[in-house]
Amino acid sequence: MKILMVAIPNHHFFQWVNQLEDSGFEVFWFDVTDGGPKSNKIPWVTQIKGWKLKYNFIFRQRIKKQFPKLYNYIQKYNENNVLSAFEKAYNNIQPDIVHAFEMQLSGLPVLPIMQKNKTPLIYSSWGSDLFYFKELGLTKTQVNTFFKRTNYLITDCKRDFKIAKNNGFKAKYLGVFPGNGGLKIDMSKIKKFNQRHTILIKGYDDGVGKASIVLKALELVSKEILKKKTIVIYSADDSIKKLIEASKVLSSLNIIVHSRYKFIKNRDLLALMGESCIHIANSLSDGMPNALLEAMAMGAFPIQSNPGKVTEEVITANKNGLLIENPLDANALVMLIEKAIEDVTLRQEAQDFNVNFIKAHYNRSTLKPEIIKLYQNIKHTSV
Template identity: 70%
Template sequence: MKLLMVAIPNHHFFQWVNQLKDSGYDVYWFDVTDGGPKSPKVDWVIQIKGWKLKWDFPFRSTIKSKFPKLYKIIQKSNENNIEKAFKNALNSIKPDIVHCFEMQLSGLPILPIMEQNTIPLIYSSWGSDVYYFKQLGVSKHQLDRFYKRVNYLITDCKRDYNLATKNGFKNQFLGVFPGNGGLTIDTTKIKLVTERNTILIKGYDDGVGKASIVLEALALVSKRLLLNKKIVIYSADDCIQQQIITSKILSKLQIKVYSRYHFIQNKKLLELMGTSSIYIANSISDGMPNALLEAMSMGAFPIQTNPGNVTEEVIEHNKNGFLIDAPLNVNEIVQHIENALNDDALRQQAQDFNTNFMQAHYNRATLQPSIDNLYITVYAEMN
């Protein structure tokens, strides 16, 4: 069986596709961004790269960084069309199945070519692409065309399956799976509640992510509760670092910032989660966040927004975490942080429940046979 994956270079995609390494399938990856060299993280996959540039001219990177306007002008005539490149890949590989990950970045660019054939198309929804499609610039007409062509749907939450059907998807649903295919849980890195002294915060502040509101809240949290606490912010936008520097209160706290533009290894992030008292992520839109599932699997007490009621699929408020009702309400987040840090018994109860729940429902080893079987099911139906 030949599988052609269409995706951006993304850690979650790499994790998903690596579950197929020993499946016996011929797996190809069309990188829709054609960004960078071949990835060693999926070195067993046949990677289709180098399609975008007609000529990789001397000093291209220097011109791109120092003269971006000039670079844009040059690239208008120096870049190959993605539809043409994908069509060439399709004709060359002759895949049995095409699987695209995320609609806006991966699905829509190849849609005109997929509309010209009947190859089974699987679509995995990611993040906000179903829930927030209008705000992401996808028109209802584009959505209708895309759903009409998609033969099989995979979502990372129940909410997005319901939304897709309401918006016109009428074909086969393959099920709810985490976007990365599942969690690899190292129980030796899960610390006791009494050994946890870190507050871990997701640092996106990009219009959808609202980490700046979390930092405003943190500045109002009782100083007593923050004594001897390490604060770690990962995947932080530049404005977050600036917010800390300019705040008299935040600048005095023990805060370590990992920039969004400098990769932090997933293994290291999981270890941080295993030592964190609480994990906070604040946004106005999302799918089922993989980082939330990872934090829960490592025993960190989750404080998370609930856009479109997605997070409540795994968090029951006041039982195994706190749901943020109003992402822009600083006082609500202050209250959640203080309540969590003040209640050791609740955090212990949540840790016990969450680690067991994640092992039972999101363990990578448990999900792998089911994911492998998805492709067998689709292949069997077409033959």
């Protein structure tokens, strides 16, 4: 069976695809953005890249850097259209299944070609994909048109299936799966409760991510309960570092910042979660956050925003985590942070519960045969 994946270069996509390595499937990846070289994270996959440029002319990079307006003008005539590139790939492969990851970036760009054929199309919704589609610039008509061609839907949370049905999806729902295909946890990296002294914060502050509100809350949190804590901010936008430098309160705290633009290996991030007492992530929109699931798996107590009530699918407030109901309310977040630090019993009981919960519901080795069977069943029903 030949499966043609359509996706941007993304860590979670690579993790999903690697579930299929020993399945016997022929897997192809059409990099819809044609960004960068072939990925060494999925070397066994046939990667369709290098399709965008017609000519890689001499001094192209220099012109791109020094004369951006000229470069953009040249590229109008020097870039192949994504539709023609995908159509060529589709015709050469003749796939049994096409699987698009995310609608705006991957699904809609190839929709006109898929409307010409009857090959089964799977769509995996990711993150803010459906919940925030209007804010991302999509119209209800675009979403409805895409769903008319979609044969199968996978979501990373229950919420998005309801949104899909309200926007024209009437085909087969394959269920909820984490966007990365499941978690593989090194139990040896999960520190004991009394060995955790780090507060870990996701640093996205890009309009949707609201780490800046977390920083505002930290300025108001009792300094007495923070003085023995190390605060680590990962995947931080540049604005976060500037906010810390400009704040006397934040500058006085023990804060370590890892830039969003300097790659942290996933195993290193998991190890960091495994030694953290609290993990905080705050955003206006998201699907089921992979970082949340990873933090829970590693025993870090989660304080997480709840857009569209998606987070409460895995967190029961005051049992195994705390929910941020208003991601713009720094004062409410102060109370959550202080409660999490001071309520030792809550955090300790949550640690044991969350590690076992993720092991039972998001274990990669358990989900792998289910994902393989998912594709097999589609092939069988389409014959």
